[in-house]
Amino acid sequence: MTESLKNDYRLCEELGRGQFGIIHRCISLNSGESFACKSIDKRLLCDSTDRECIEKEPKILRVLGGNANIIQIHRLYEDENWLHMIIDLCDGPDLFEQISKRSGAFSESEAASIFTQLIKSVSCCHRFGVAHRDIKPDNILFDSTRKLKLADFGSAEWFGMNERRTMTGVVGTPYYVAPEVLSGREYDQKVDVWSAGVILYVLLAGVPPFYGETPVETFEAVLRGNLRFPTRIFKSVSPEAKDLLRKMLCKDASRRLSAEQVSRHPWVINGGQTMING
Structure with a gap:
């Protein structure tokens, strides 16, 4: 896990899993507020198209930030192997x-x-x-x-x-x-x-x-x-x-x-x- 992420958030139970990564509930160590952490394992990305999609998503979410009906991105952490996005926690049934x-x-x-x-x-x-x-x-x-x-x-x-x-x-x-x-x-x-x-x-x-x-x-x-x-x-x-x-x-x-x-x-x-x- 990215070191700075561990300093800011405590990862809790798994909420979901996809092709390239996993989503956990996490708690801000500063505020105590709950969020979701979407973690992408960059080593699983097959080609440049996959990498482009992963890099594009946080940019788009930042542009769309502020709309109450769109998932919000709060923090972004990245190292050589992982990309972690701290996003809204949606714990109701989809x-x-x-x-x-x-x-x-x-x-x-x-x-x-x-x-x-x-x-x-x-x-x-x-x-x-x-x-x-x-x-x-x-x-x-x-x-x-x-x-x-x-x-x-x-x-x-x-x-x-x-x-x-x-x-x-x-x-x-x-x-x-x-x-x-x-x-x-x-x-x-x-x-x-x-x-x-x-x-x-x-x-x-x-x-x-x-x-x-x-x-x-x-x-x-x-x-x-x-x-x-x-x-x-x-x-x-x-x-x-x-x-x-x-x-x-x-x-x-x-x-x-x-x-x-x-x-x-x-x-x-x-x-x-x-x-x-x-």
Whole structure:
């Protein structure tokens, strides 16, 4: 462990483990406050692309610092073998766990309380010229006050604030990745809007909008982009919610809403409270 890290924080129990590192709860020896320590073993990085992603994440988090719905980085420690990031502690169940534990869908007001926070975080990213590119329930965390925190910017990319540029590269996760990413074409930050739209669909329906028995079949379903609202599942979902989903899960990215436009949609503004559901 980096010596200066040991002087400032006491590492506690393991919270999670990934391809390149591990996350522990840690306690500041100065304030007694609890944080999370994300430790990356640089010896496990396979190539320059992995190294670039690891180096990019703390830079992006510092640019996005101050947004209540984005994970905050507090300190950074690095030596020859390790990179340690001290970040917000999110000890509530992540969105994937919350979805998995439910036997059915979320109500519109429940979905809106989560989704409104998510789209705020996405809008902030885009205002600063950052595309997350891997928005999925596993990366949507919650702290002890139930505040949503968008996390894991390892796949994020700069697209610029003034002279906006397109991006390339197949990144993302089956079910949530946008069709233009899979097609191999250049794409823009609206890939995040698509992913957020898939999450909203899952919250309201309890199932993803595009899926298959294998990852390949799922990718094929995403590329077709045939959005449906089965009556059995959506009979109690409002027209306003379905209107928002159509405008987010629009295969033509040029016609897809921006994150800022999504945040101004009536369903979002009204917190999922509609004429139909009260």
